[in-house]
Amino acid sequence: MKIVSARDFRLQREVDYGTAEQNQAVKDIIRGIRTEGDTALLRYTEAFDRVKLSPQDLRITPDELQAAYSQVEPSFLEAIRAAAVNIREFHMKQRRASWMDLQEDGSVLGQIIRPLQRVGVYVPGGKAAYPSSVLMNVIPAQVAGVPEIVMVTPPATGGKAGIDPYTLVAAAEAGVTEAYRIGGAQAIAALAYGTETIKPVDKVCGPGNIYVALAKKEVYGVVDIDSIAGPSEIVVLADDTANPAYVAADLLSQAEHDEMASAILITPSRPLAEAAAEEVRKQLAELPRREIASASIEQYGAIIVTETLEEGIEVVNRLAPEHLELMVENPMAYAGLVENAGAIFLGAYSSEPVGDYFAGPNHIIPTNGTARFSSPVDVDDFIKKSSMIYYSKEALFKNGAAIMELARHEGLEGHARAIEVRLKNEGEAE
Amino acid sequence: MKIVSARDFRLQREVDYGTAEQNQAVKDIIRGIRTEGDTALLRYTEAFDRVKLSPQDLRITPDELQAAYSQVEPSFLEAIRAAAVNIREFHMKQRRASWMDLQEDGSVLGQIIRPLQRVGVYVPGGKAAYPSSVLMNVIPAQVAGVPEIVMVTPPATGGKAGIDPYTLVAAAEAGVTEAYRIGGAQAIAALAYGTETIKPVDKVCGPGNIYVALAKKEVYGVVDIDSIAGPSEIVVLADDTANPAYVAADLLSQAEHDEMASAILITPSRPLAEAAAEEVRKQLAELPRREIASASIEQYGAIIVTETLEEGIEVVNRLAPEHLELMVENPMAYAGLVENAGAIFLGAYSSEPVGDYFAGPNHIIPTNGTARFSSPVDVDDFIKKSSMIYYSKEALFKNGAAIMELARHEGLEGHARAIEVRLKNEGEAE
Structure with a gap:
């Protein structure tokens, strides 16, 4: 290893944004899924993964998940369970409660914290299938209270049954509630927009190849995504x-x-x-x-x-x-x-x-x-917050003039009148 | 207003991603700032805002901020101060502490919460300068503990002194620590990459026109950005x-x-x-x-x-x-x-x-x-988290086998050996 001085050292690595062809291919795949749903999903799976599936094959059944347990060593199962316990315990400490702030004038302000409803987790196939990453993506969502956690992972080339049993065991231990044998940009598009078989999600996370990364960038806004590592x-x-x-x-x-x-x-x-x-x-x-x-x-x-x-x-x-x-x-x-x-x-x-x-x-x-x-993935990545405002009549009458002053200064007379109509209609001293 | 049935109603509005020319213009401006710094910043300001500045004019001085107070009505000042108090109180309740979890084997796990170091807030010029938005962007950063909060706002066409005094008063009340009279994509680029006069920031937030929005998208990754409203x-x-x-x-x-x-x-x-x-x-x-x-x-x-x-x-x-x-x-x-x-x-x-x-x-x-x-802007948008792991010797010896099992399953022998070298070197019973 080279020994250098602090002054001379710079670490610079370029991020891969894909070639023009890769970007176009991903756009085309997403358009295909949006317009043709399952039909396109099966066609891309045949083209890219070389696996011919029918719609009812897409879902990895609970029986298949269970069957995977017999294919992994007991020492692996024991290790992954111990890890899952630790990961769950650490992330439990990140959970937060909704709160309220009751004011003297009877107003109540608050922040409501809710889990996302449905989250999709991408798990790469082949050698890049890391059971530890399944735990790290799924458990924080589960601890956040996400009721529907959907895993997608590409079918192994040449056979519909070829999903890595270690991945399936990790998924079952982590708390995945649904799983599909699809991969690539088509899987991301199916999660974001939905097809006849797959209900759309609110967030897509998990690592993947350049096509998966570009597809995540492309669907961002329609759904949330995690950062691209x-x-x-x-x-x-x-x-x-x-x-x-x-x-x-x-x-x-x-x-x-x-x-x-x-x-x-x-x-x-x-x-x-x-x-x-x-x-x-x-x-x-x-x-x-x-x-x-x-x-x-x-x-x-x-x-x-x-x-x-x-x-x-x-x-x-x-x-x-x-x-x-x-x-x-x-x-x-x-x-x-x-x-x-x-x-x-x-x-x-x-x-x-x-x-x-x-x-x-x-x-x-x-x-x-x-x-x-930015920060490590945690429970906060799987919640959403809403503000809550209950304003009392007393508060509105006390603060109405200041609110109208600020609204009128910004040229938003309609905002001021939304206050004024109440003060005029119910005001005694107005 | 039209009365419709729930079944028939869809709300769909397209997001503006800018024209090819606008995207190219923004890329060119960012490249200009990265290569030429202040020189490019002054050139773009002259071209787009029609204001000729020298480098020492860029900074809005604390004296200018103070002088703005004499230009606003007392009723405005009173209203904005009352609003700032309320906004600050609400956001104070969102602050969170770092925490530790002490385990029985002597290990300590934790989550460290720190404010971002330096944040840039964009404030549009002219009629789009909303003092209320200055409060809503700046106060959460200040409550999070961000020590350096930098406001940028375009100079009014034709004069270097032409910054809206209401914006300046809102900025001073909210807790801005530095301010510059620059706008457009060039301001976003200057905040992200820095120039001779402007130190780069960790995050850029605040609303702006299509050029500002495209520039924020473009610099995302170099710095964090808020979402584009x-x-x-x-x-x-x-x-x-x-x-x-x-x-x-x-x-x-x-x-x-x-x-x-x-x-x-x-x-x-x-x-x-x-x-x-x-x-x-x-x-x-x-x-x-x-x-x-x-x-x-x-x-x-x-x-x-x-x-x-x-x-x-x-x-x-x-x-x-x-x-x-x-x-x-x-x-x-x-x-x-x-x-x-x-x-x-x-x-x-x-x-x-x-x-x-x-x-x-x-x-x-x-x-x-x-x-x-996603969620309203809050204190969480201005913090970053770090995980902390102090593992005891007892914990490593107890769990080393499970860690090595998982690492070897994933084909990462080097990971297993980082554990093994310690167990072999210090193990008694190994």
Whole structure:
């Protein structure tokens, strides 16, 4: 790994907005689904997934979900159940109640919090089917109280029964209420606009390929979408108490994700920098995904040697990483100084995979510097708020003049008259 | 107003995505600001606002803000101050604390809540400068704790001093910390990317013309943006206890906003439907903005007569209106049945302008059916969350096997080894 100075380091990765052809293809698919519904959905599934289905095949039945349990190892089931418990417990703490504010003049103001009614979760097929992502997308919706959670996932090429049983088990454990074997832009369009078989949803979330991402962008506004994730990142801030083997293993666990993933060590200790670089070399040689990981380390990896840990924190805040590990003697002394980071892991035992799979907080976290203004997926992503205003007659008579003053200043006489008609009609002293 | 059946009614308005020329113009302006900074900013200001400024003119000085106070009437100042107090009090109740969850094995999980660091608020110039919108955009950011709140507003054509004093007073009262006389797409680009004079922000919000809207869409991802508001809507659900003059005045207060605004009465009472229609005719004839209001009523207005109030609620939930008034005998009996509405006004005295200007809840509310999945602007729009994970050694040893099981199932051996290196190095029983 290259060792660089803080001043020289910039992390810049371009977001993929798709080619003109990809954008056009997605627009065409969406138009097809809007005009032809199931007919188009089956045609695209045959064309892109090479699976010929009839409308009654689209739904993955509750029996199929149940049957998947016999195809997974007991140790997997036990692990995913333990993870689901932790994720559910953490997200339960994010639930909020509607509230009211009763005023002295008899008025009542409030904020009503309700779950979304129906949410669609996209789960990629094949090797990109991550059961952990199913939990992280579905459980917050379920904890928010969303009554209808619909999973879509592409059928495996060549057979209608080819849905990964681990995905199905994760879906059943997380609380999916309906599932369909459809994928790609056509699945997103079906969720947004509905077809004869599929009822439209209020929000679409979950990761996918470029066609899925472009389709989500395209339907945004008709439904809500989650943010479109970029490549993953880790920054480890460490002092000379850190174990270089732990530091290196954590950097590599990020680098193995994707050639565009980024793994960065920041430390004021040159001996640690050198020892960690050596450990990365050693561990990388034995990693099954070493080709991906070395490409990532080469292009987007770095070791930054700073004067102090405080200077390291400044670099962290500028990078606004998705994941930050504070592998320092007293991590609590630095956590409060972190302005921008999606998830913060404290101490030697809080390795990032602990959060990716198990501890409870969500693993869908803002990437590419967007932790400056956005947040991990949570229960708030699956609720909507309404304001409530009950104004008393006393309040209207007391404040009517001020309301009319402001309305007339803005040239909105009709607004003023909506107040005035009441004051004139019921006013005694007016 | 036309009286229609619930079955026949559909509200559909197209969103304006701009012409190809407008989109290209906005892209060019953003590129100009990114490459040339202040130089481009001054050039566009001269070209579009016809005002020749030098870099030191860009900033609206604190002295100018103060001087504006002498140009507004005391009654305006009093009204805006009273409104600001109410808005601040309501939004204070939305503030949330960071929290921690201490586990039995010594682990600590948590959610850290922080304000955004720097926010830009766009305020349109000329007749579209609404002081009330300045309060509604700025106060939630201030209550969230955002330390730097930057207002931009275009200079009036022909003079550098031409900023509306009412806007400046509203800005000062709301808590703006910096202000610049710039507008259009160039102002949005300057806020997103920064120039020599203007430091970049984390989020841009506030309404504007089509160029401002397109620029916000374009910079989204570099910074956060608020949603792009569509034309305003009101639905009044009323029974035969409602005063038709109040109903009509409230419908017209919405219709006068914009020819694309929508005002809809839903009632099971045909006599009320007819009396309200007659009142709309009468009041419309005397409204200063009657041309706008009649175009709105003609195209997007309707009176829907239902069998029952419950059927009316079903129509409301389908429309998901921005504003809903429940002008019925017992509004609380129906509030709980409303699934989708941005703001709900209960009873005869809660006329919509009460909320537009004064009561406290935000008047920036989801339009065009998006209340199905989005919410009024509030303090949550100006915060970011970070997850925190402190995992104890005990927790890692207890759960390491499950974490490795899940990682290996997903083919991410590097993730498993980040756990394993710790268990092997420090394990006694391993």
